[in-house]
Amino acid sequence: MKQLLEAIQKQALEKLEKISELRELEDLKVAYLGKKGELTQILKGMGSLSSEERPIIGQMANDVRVALEEGIAKAKERLTKALRDAKLKSEVLDVTMPGKVRGLGKKHPLTAVLDEIKDIFIGMGYEIAEGPEVELDYYSFEALNIPKNHPARDAQDTFYISENVVLRPHTSPVQVRYMKEHTPPIRIICPGRVYRSDAVDATHSPVFHQVEGLVVDKGVTMGDLVGTLQAFAKGIFGEKTKIRLRPHHFPFTEPSAEVDVSCWGCGGSGCRICKGEGWIEILGAGMVHPNVLRAGGIDPEIYSGFAFGMGVERITMGKYGIDDLRLLFENDIRFLMQF
Amino acid sequence: MKAPVKWLKDYVDISVPVKEYTEAMTMSGSKVEGVEDMGKGIEKVVVGKILSIEKHPDADKLRICKMDIGSETLQIVTGAPNVKEGDYIPLALVGAKLPGGEIKLSKLRGVESYGMMCSIDELNLTRDYLPDAPEYGVYVFSGTPELGADVKDVLDLDQVVEFEITSNRPDCLSIIGLARESAVTLGVPFKKPQVTVKEEAGGNANDYASVEIQAPELCARYAARIVKDVKIEPSPVWMQRRLAAAGMRPINNIVDITNYVMLEYGQPMHAFDLNKIQGSKIIVRTAREGEEIRTLDGQDRKLDTQMLVICDENRPVAVAGVMGGENSEITEGTHTILLESANFKGSSVRITGKKMGLRSEASSRFEKGLDTENVIPALNRCAELIELLGAGKVVRGIIDCNVKPYEKKVMKLEPERINAFLGTDISAQEMIKIFEALEFEVDKEAMTLVPPSFRGDILAFEDLCEEVARFYGYNNIKPSLLTGKETMRGGKTYKQRMEDVITNTMRGCGLNEIYTISFTSPKVFDTINVPADHSMRNAVVISNPLGEDYSIMRTTTLPDMLRVLATNSNRKVPEARLFELAYIYLPVEGQMLPDEKETLTIGLYGGTSDFFELKGIVEELLSSLGIEKAEFKAEQNAFGFHPGRTANLYIDGKMAGTLGEIHPEVAERTECPPRTYVAMLDVQILIDASRTDKQYKQLPRFPAITRDLAIVVRDELYVADLMKAIEQKGGEYLEEVKLFDVYKGAQVPEGMKSVAFSLSFRAPDKTLKDEEVTQAMDRILKNLEKTFGAQLR
Numbered sequence A: 001m002k003q004l005l006e007a008i009q010k011q012a013l014e015k016l017e018k019i020s021e022l023r024e025l026e027d028l029k030v031a032y033l034g035k036k037g038e039l040t041q042i043l044k045g046m047g048s049l050s051s052e053e054r055p056i057i058g059q060m061a062n063d064v065r066v067a068l069e070e071g072i073a074k075a076k077e078r079l080t081k082a083l084r085d086a087k088l089k090s091e092v093l094d095v096t097m098p099g100k101v102r103g104l105g106k107k108h109p110l111t112a113v114l115d116e117i118k119d120i121f122i123g124m125g126y127e128i129a130e131g132p133e134v135e136l137d138y139y140s141f142e143a144l145n146i147p148k149n150h151p152a153r154d155a156q157d158t159f160y161i162s163e164n165v166v167l168r169p170h171t172s173p174v175q176v177r178y179m180k181e182h183t184p185p186i187r188i189i190c191p192g193r194v195y196r197s198d199a200v201d202a203t204h205s206p207v208f209h210q211v212e213g214l215v216v217d218k219g220v221t222m223g224d225l226v227g228t229l230q231a232f233a234k235g236i237f238g239e240k241t242k243i244r245l246r247p248h249h250f251p252f253t254e255p256s257a258e259v260d261v262s263c264w265g266c267g268g269s270g271c272r273i274c275k276g277e278g279w280i281e282i283l284g285a286g287m288v289h290p291n292v293l294r295a296g297g298i299d300p301e302i303y304s305g306f307a308f309g310m311g312v313e314r315i316t317m318g319k320y321g322i323d324d325l326r327l328l329f330e331n332d333i334r335f336l337m338q339f
Numbered sequence B: 001m002k003a004p005v006k007w008l009k010d011y012v013d014i015s016v017p018v019k020e021y022t023e024a025m026t027m028s029g030s031k032v033e034g035v036e037d038m039g040k041g042i043e044k045v046v047v048g049k050i051l052s053i054e055k056h057p058d059a060d061k062l063r064i065c066k067m068d069i070g071s072e073t074l075q076i077v078t079g080a081p082n083v084k085e086g087d088y089i090p091l092a093l094v095g096a097k098l099p100g101g102e103i104k105l106s107k108l109r110g111v112e113s114y115g116m117m118c119s120i121d122e123l124n125l126t127r128d129y130l131p132d133a134p135e136y137g138v139y140v141f142s143g144t145p146e147l148g149a150d151v152k153d154v155l156d157l158d159q160v161v162e163f164e165i166t167s168n169r170p171d172c173l174s175i176i177g178l179a180r181e182s183a184v185t186l187g188v189p190f191k192k193p194q195v196t197v198k199e200e201a202g203g204n205a206n207d208y209a210s211v212e213i214q215a216p217e218l219c220a221r222y223a224a225r226i227v228k229d230v231k232i233e234p235s236p237v238w239m240q241r242r243l244a245a246a247g248m249r250p251i252n253n254i255v256d257i258t259n260y261v262m263l264e265y266g267q268p269m270h271a272f273d274l275n276k277i278q279g280s281k282i283i284v285r286t287a288r289e290g291e292e293i294r295t296l297d298g299q300d301r302k303l304d305t306q307m308l309v310i311c312d313e314n315r316p317v318a319v320a321g322v323m324g325g326e327n328s329e330i331t332e333g334t335h336t337i338l339l340e341s342a343n344f345k346g347s348s349v350r351i352t353g354k355k356m357g358l359r360s361e362a363s364s365r366f367e368k369g370l371d372t373e374n375v376i377p378a379l380n381r382c383a384e385l386i387e388l389l390g391a392g393k394v395v396r397g398i399i400d401c402n403v404k405p406y407e408k409k410v411m412k413l414e415p416e417r418i419n420a421f422l423g424t425d426i427s428a429q430e431m432i433k434i435f436e437a438l439e440f441e442v443d444k445e446a447m448t449l450v451p452p453s454f455r456g457d458i459l460a461f462e463d464l465c466e467e468v469a470r471f472y473g474y475n476n477i478k479p480s481l482l483t484g485k486e487t488m489r490g491g492k493t494y495k496q497r498m499e500d501v502i503t504n505t506m507r508g509c510g511l512n513e514i515y516t517i518s519f520t521s522p523k524v525f526d527t528i529n530v531p532a533d534h535s536m537r538n539a540v541v542i543s544n545p546l547g548e549d550y551s552i553m554r555t556t557t558l559p560d561m562l563r564v565l566a567t568n569s570n571r572k573v574p575e576a577r578l579f580e581l582a583y584i585y586l587p588v589e590g591q592m593l594p595d596e597k598e599t600l601t602i603g604l605y606g607g608t609s610d611f612f613e614l615k616g617i618v619e620e621l622l623s624s625l626g627i628e629k630a631e632f633k634a635e636q637n638a639f640g641f642h643p644g645r646t647a648n649l650y651i652d653g654k655m656a657g658t659l660g661e662i663h664p665e666v667a668e669r670t671e672c673p674p675r676t677y678v679a680m681l682d683v684q685i686l687i688d689a690s691r692t693d694k695q696y697k698q699l700p701r702f703p704a705i706t707r708d709l710a711i712v713v714r715d716e717l718y719v720a721d722l723m724k725a726i727e728q729k730g731g732e733y734l735e736e737v738k739l740f741d742v743y744k745g746a747q748v749p750e751g752m753k754s755v756a757f758s759l760s761f762r763a764p765d766k767t768l769k770d771e772e773v774t775q776a777m778d779r780i781l782k783n784l785e786k787t788f789g790a791q792l793r
């Protein structure tokens, strides 16, 4: 009996070595350990053994069973791994093929730039104020220290709806409306569509976008204006950007300035973009004229403030190297997809 | 304002290079637009004298000249017909540079030529600058310039600086004004003009004519001088050249002198033929009803009672500050003139000029408001030049009618307050130095200032700050960031945040953002089939549009979206998914300003786009905005849209927009693809209905039971109505109803459709029993049978 058990163990283990499929393993398991399996049969025949032999052979038979089970488990692990490896091998992908995605839509470049501008000023504690595009002449001009028949009105090339209603030529009316409804401290930017009677060409459009800013508080200085514009220019054009203020005249600010930034093309050494100047004009600014503060119901003896305004198209074109303004309103998808 | 550098140098020493000068002027507020170098590109062109002329042996039209250039004699072959022995000619030597190219030693029909005689074209000059130049042929110098001298010196070829002068500084529309600014900018002395008038004719101007101002509110001062024995002839070359360099055409000595003084002093002048002034009386008044005048350009012009005119006893002889009249014009025969130097109200000149469509160097100066104290100095300069040029004899005295004498304005000088405003630390001495250089009268004891008369722009404290800042240097002001001020919260409003949600959702759905302009043409309403009497045609009309296509403010965004879709389709872009967030403008009865309604417009064609993709995008948006009470209803009459493939969106019973397929007729007319989809939604309604206050609901703890329900109903029934009916009878455990199939065709009778739903039931506190669900399904089915005649399939 002892020899028989040893033979079974040896034979079974040899077979296990050779097995290459899970199904065969299952068959082998049944053949040895199943109800009618060889080992089971032997254990059934143990009744005929003597009481001395029985525990010894019993122990031995148990050892064989454990050895077989371990062998089967090991073989199973081997086969499963082989199977998994084969499957993995069959599933190799060409990962260089393009990805599948519906694709996000794009922000229009003007929105992208407007969003950047808004973020910079919100970070400095500004609110975003809005107002009508079809606006009263009063808010568009008179409240901004440009009375009727003021020569500056000719230069504005304003679209009129009636004698007292215009398409706003700048977003400044929003500043006056805001001042009338709020008491200082005031920090706002006013983005929006504006209108001027310019025929469409590569650099002009009768409809375009501006962002203006207004700060009113006690003791606001021209230094604060310079610092704010510097922070903005660095925010939008990069840390290395420098600004330069040139004295200018606007009816609604005094002192007034035109503001240049160091050229984004060459950094200031002169190139085609800046026409060799090294500087590019991007905005107008100044200390709010006392008459404008008064029109907004604010006492210029107590408060001072600064204001600035910029064209969004110009900045957008500069930032992305767009050479024709018409592209912005034509909306060719191949253009829109680039941003 | 064009300022020839040599002219400026009459009044200020500009010793720095021009580039440095223009840079400094720009930074002190006189912006330089550009510098025109009249001698640019001209090198090695000298004065040569023709010693002899011989015929060319092999060419009829060529001649061989010997020319003396001082240092040597050269052989020159020329085709110019207008030269003779003894002429002085500009000669480009071998190696000379001209705007047209370089001059090389050449052979003309076998004869060598060591240079080229130049015409004014070759020197890039005009006959305005050199009026004695022939129309064809080479230029011949008048007089005897030094042989071998550089023609740039001989012809006074100057650099001309073009300044952009802001409207508040009419004093800088003059050589003297710019020289004054230059002096302060460069820190050098300003050479004040010194004028002497000899008044050789004697007599008394007041005996020749009189002046009366009847409209003192429009004319503050009117001064005149009389000049006798006038000889009308061309002005001297130096004057003609300066005028031409500054952009004015020389005419004759008298006109040129008045223009010269206008450019130099900034005070426009006018000369009348005194013999044509009836009654020898100048009356300054507004025009009378029905009066007319023929102006110097030969046009007959109707005058109105707002217009200021210069009249004699009987009739207008000039439109004040705008243009003179033909009836008082100086001509060849003129022998006595009345020189006008006056101050007219800017707005009056501006309006009159605008009405007449006339704008001149003179009127554009008057418009800005001039200095009444400049009237006499300019008149005297004019008289001086007349004497200098021998153009006539000046009568003694000035007729001066000064109805609104200049009053000095005393202002406080408050250095500390100026520093506090600018954020600077400039000493009082430095400020005083700036003001004195600018010709302010400074009282250091009383700390007061009186601005000079020509600085009408200096009115308030802030104006003084600007003067200090300009010359201290804007860019020397130390930047600060609202130091010490209260910090503020800032941020976006609820509306602005919801607009961001809308934009982000649209992009998430794969839509690209577009921008279209707000103007449109009234014709677009026909294009999209808007009925003739529809209120949408009532638009805000622009009174001065850039043509019909841009003549009204849009009342719908549909045509603009269709135009953009068509543009892309025409350019063979296979698929478009677009949106725009923009305003339409709806007039409101009894209101000055229209209602500006923000509109979200979505447009699709190509790819997977169909009605349900469009609707899916709208549903996604509603979900992003937390809007639950939304309903889509079929709409057969939305113009521009397909009658069977269009829905209106209702939120809380309010019509919030329209979405659907574009009507094939409209698609064809607008060149859009046949299957084009557009939605237009009212953003305000969306924002009003939006909810951001989300609340967590416990996750389900018990399993759901799902049942399918397939029924056959009449084709025209709406799925939404069926779903509503299912939800009504579903009981408390019905969690969700989903449509999963709609089928027409085999096994479904004609005019019917099979609709299949998947229903899921769940209880929050227990596992549902089968029979509970079965009961609910029976209720639902019975109701569908009863209400819609549905049959279980």
Ligand SMILES: [Zn+2]
Pocket (backbone or CB within 6 Å): A263, A264, A265, A266, A267, A268, A269, A270, A271, A272, A273, A274, A275, A276, A278, A279
């Ligand atoms: Zn550059």
